[in-house]
Amino acid sequence: MQIFGLDYINNLFNSYKFTFTNEPDKINCLKFSKENLIKTNIKKAIFCENLNEVLLCNAALVEYIIPNKNILTNSTELAQKYLFDSKILCFIENTNNLYLAAEYNVDCVLFLNFDENLKQYFIK
Numbered sequence: 807m808q809i810f811g812l813d814y815i816n817n818l819f820n821s822y823k824f825t826f827t828n829e830p831d832k833i834n835c836l837k838f839s840k841e842n843l844i845k846t847n848i849k850k851a852i853f854c855e856n857l858n859e860v861l862l863c864n865a866a867l868v869e870y871i872i873p874n875k876n877i878l879t880n881s882t883e884l885a886q887k888y889l890f891d892s893k894i895l896c897f898i899e900n901t902n903n904l905y906l907a908a909e910y911n912v913d914c915v916l917f918l919n920f921d922e923n924l925k926q927y928f929i930k
Contacts, residue, residue, distance in 0.1 A: 807908060808893070811917030812901075824851065824916055833869060843868065851895055853927065860884060863892055870895040870914065874926045882911040897928045906930075 810822060825832040833849045836842045838859045842852060843866040851870035854860045860881045863871045871892045873881035878896065885894050893913035898904065899920050906929050907915045920928060 807912065808914040809904075809917070810914060835872065838863070854881070857881065857884065864888070864890045868892050872896065872927050875929060876926070878910050878912070878929070885913070886911065897924060899928065899930070903929050 810824065823832045824835055826835050828834055828836075828848065830848050833851050835851045835853065837853050838855065842850065843862065850868050851872050852859070852863045852868050854863060854871055854873045854877070856874075857877055857880055860871055860873055860877070861884065864885070869892065871881065871885075871890075872895050875896070878894075882894050884890070885892070894911075895914040895916060896907055896910065896912045897918050898907055898915050899918065904915065910929065915929075918924075918928075
Protein backbone atom coordinates (compact mmCIF):
# COMPACT_ATOMS: atom_id res chain seq x y z
CA MET A 807 0.00 0.00 0.00
CA GLN A 808 1.29 3.43 -0.90
CA ILE A 809 1.00 5.96 1.92
CA PHE A 810 0.86 9.67 1.15
CA GLY A 811 0.78 12.63 3.50
CA LEU A 812 2.87 11.48 6.47
CA ASP A 813 5.98 13.59 6.99
CA TYR A 814 7.90 10.86 8.79
CA ILE A 815 7.67 8.34 5.95
CA ASN A 816 10.24 9.19 3.32
CA ASN A 817 10.03 7.34 0.04
CA LEU A 818 9.63 8.03 -3.65
CA PHE A 819 5.83 8.28 -3.35
CA ASN A 820 5.85 10.91 -0.62
CA SER A 821 7.31 13.34 -3.12
CA TYR A 822 3.89 13.30 -4.82
CA LYS A 823 1.73 16.23 -3.78
CA PHE A 824 -2.05 16.23 -4.06
CA THR A 825 -4.12 19.34 -4.64
CA PHE A 826 -7.77 20.23 -5.06
CA THR A 827 -6.95 22.90 -7.63
CA ASN A 828 -5.61 22.57 -11.16
CA GLU A 829 -1.80 22.51 -10.90
CA PRO A 830 0.34 20.78 -13.54
CA ASP A 831 3.14 19.74 -11.16
CA LYS A 832 0.83 18.02 -8.63
CA ILE A 833 -1.76 15.27 -8.62
CA ASN A 834 -5.11 17.01 -9.10
CA CYS A 835 -8.14 15.67 -7.18
CA LEU A 836 -11.07 16.33 -9.50
CA LYS A 837 -14.74 15.44 -9.74
CA PHE A 838 -15.63 12.89 -12.38
CA SER A 839 -16.45 14.40 -15.77
CA LYS A 840 -15.65 13.56 -19.36
CA GLU A 841 -13.72 16.81 -19.59
CA ASN A 842 -11.49 15.82 -16.68
CA LEU A 843 -10.91 12.35 -18.11
CA ILE A 844 -9.53 13.68 -21.38
CA LYS A 845 -7.11 16.18 -19.80
CA THR A 846 -3.66 14.95 -20.70
CA ASN A 847 -1.47 17.71 -19.29
CA ILE A 848 -2.02 16.85 -15.61
CA LYS A 849 -1.92 13.85 -13.29
CA LYS A 850 -5.35 13.07 -11.90
CA ALA A 851 -7.13 11.54 -8.94
CA ILE A 852 -10.82 11.36 -9.82
CA PHE A 853 -13.72 11.20 -7.33
CA CYS A 854 -16.20 8.48 -8.38
CA GLU A 855 -19.79 8.07 -7.24
CA ASN A 856 -20.64 4.83 -9.06
CA LEU A 857 -18.95 1.80 -10.59
CA ASN A 858 -19.43 3.02 -14.16
CA GLU A 859 -17.29 6.04 -13.31
CA VAL A 860 -14.67 3.76 -11.74
CA LEU A 861 -14.49 1.64 -14.90
CA LEU A 862 -14.30 4.70 -17.16
CA CYS A 863 -11.49 6.21 -15.06
CA ASN A 864 -9.45 3.05 -15.38
CA ALA A 865 -10.10 2.89 -19.14
CA ALA A 866 -8.88 6.51 -19.39
CA LEU A 867 -5.71 5.55 -17.45
CA VAL A 868 -6.38 7.97 -14.60
CA GLU A 869 -3.55 7.68 -12.09
CA TYR A 870 -5.78 7.43 -8.99
CA ILE A 871 -9.46 6.60 -8.50
CA ILE A 872 -11.13 7.89 -5.32
CA PRO A 873 -14.37 5.93 -4.90
CA ASN A 874 -17.18 6.99 -2.62
CA LYS A 875 -16.97 4.80 0.50
CA ASN A 876 -20.31 3.19 -0.44
CA ILE A 877 -18.71 1.63 -3.53
CA LEU A 878 -15.20 1.15 -2.14
CA THR A 879 -15.43 -2.63 -1.67
CA ASN A 880 -16.85 -3.18 -5.16
CA SER A 881 -14.24 -0.82 -6.62
CA THR A 882 -11.33 -2.72 -5.12
CA GLU A 883 -12.86 -6.01 -6.26
CA LEU A 884 -13.12 -4.71 -9.83
CA ALA A 885 -9.55 -3.40 -9.66
CA GLN A 886 -8.26 -6.81 -8.58
CA LYS A 887 -10.39 -8.81 -10.99
CA TYR A 888 -9.54 -6.72 -14.06
CA LEU A 889 -5.97 -5.78 -13.04
CA PHE A 890 -6.54 -2.02 -13.15
CA ASP A 891 -3.65 0.21 -14.13
CA SER A 892 -5.23 2.96 -12.01
CA LYS A 893 -4.73 2.86 -8.24
CA ILE A 894 -7.64 2.91 -5.78
CA LEU A 895 -7.08 5.73 -3.27
CA CYS A 896 -8.95 6.62 -0.10
CA PHE A 897 -8.58 9.30 2.55
CA ILE A 898 -7.85 8.60 6.20
CA GLU A 899 -7.31 10.90 9.16
CA ASN A 900 -4.87 8.96 11.29
CA THR A 901 -2.84 5.77 11.51
CA ASN A 902 -5.62 4.05 13.48
CA ASN A 903 -7.53 3.73 10.19
CA LEU A 904 -4.60 2.34 8.21
CA TYR A 905 -5.47 -1.29 8.93
CA LEU A 906 -9.08 -0.63 7.90
CA ALA A 907 -7.82 0.68 4.56
CA ALA A 908 -5.81 -2.53 4.16
CA GLU A 909 -8.94 -4.59 4.86
CA TYR A 910 -10.67 -2.73 2.02
CA ASN A 911 -7.70 -3.69 -0.21
CA VAL A 912 -7.05 -0.13 -1.36
CA ASP A 913 -3.82 0.58 -3.21
CA CYS A 914 -3.11 3.94 -1.58
CA VAL A 915 -4.13 6.15 1.30
CA LEU A 916 -3.78 9.89 1.66
CA PHE A 917 -3.66 11.30 5.17
CA LEU A 918 -5.81 14.42 5.42
CA ASN A 919 -7.53 16.40 8.12
CA PHE A 920 -11.20 15.46 8.04
CA ASP A 921 -13.20 17.67 5.69
CA GLU A 922 -17.00 17.56 5.92
CA ASN A 923 -17.24 18.25 2.17
CA LEU A 924 -15.23 15.09 1.46
CA LYS A 925 -16.67 12.85 4.18
CA GLN A 926 -17.96 10.25 1.68
CA TYR A 927 -14.34 9.50 0.67
CA PHE A 928 -12.90 9.00 4.18
CA ILE A 929 -12.57 5.61 5.82
CA LYS A 930 -13.41 5.57 9.53
